[in-house]
Amino acid sequence: MASRVSLKSKGKSGKGSKGAEDKSTVQHLKEWSTWTMKKAKxxxxxxxxxxxxxxxxxxxxxxxxxxxxxxV
Incomplete structure (x- = not known):
């Protein structure tokens, strides 16, 4: 049997500009926290x-x- 690969987008499209602002803020927070934890390590x-x-x-x-x- 051949396996079937499906390409689905992750995330919801169609939200307004507020959703994009929240997503970018959350993304920046995740990037900042990841960078901080790497430096702390x-x-x-x-x-x-x-x-x-x-x-x-x-x-x-x-x-x-x-x-x-x-x-000793």
Whole structure:
């Protein structure tokens, strides 16, 4: 049997300009939130270990850098 491919449009056509404004605002909000989450992921990924090292260096008693990085 051959499978049949149907092409259907996603979304409703025929709405007024208000629908288009709402859709663009929602689309901009989605794009902004996606961009923000991607940047936050990169910052968290590359900033977590240096943050832990800085916090460890400023604690009492003051350890040496190799003591912070050693697994024991």
């Amino acid at each position: 990169v910052i968290t990924h590359f900033g977590f270990i240096p943050l832990i090292i800085i916090i460890g260096m400023n604690s009492e008693p003051k350890p040496q850098l190799y003591q912070l990085l050693s697994p």
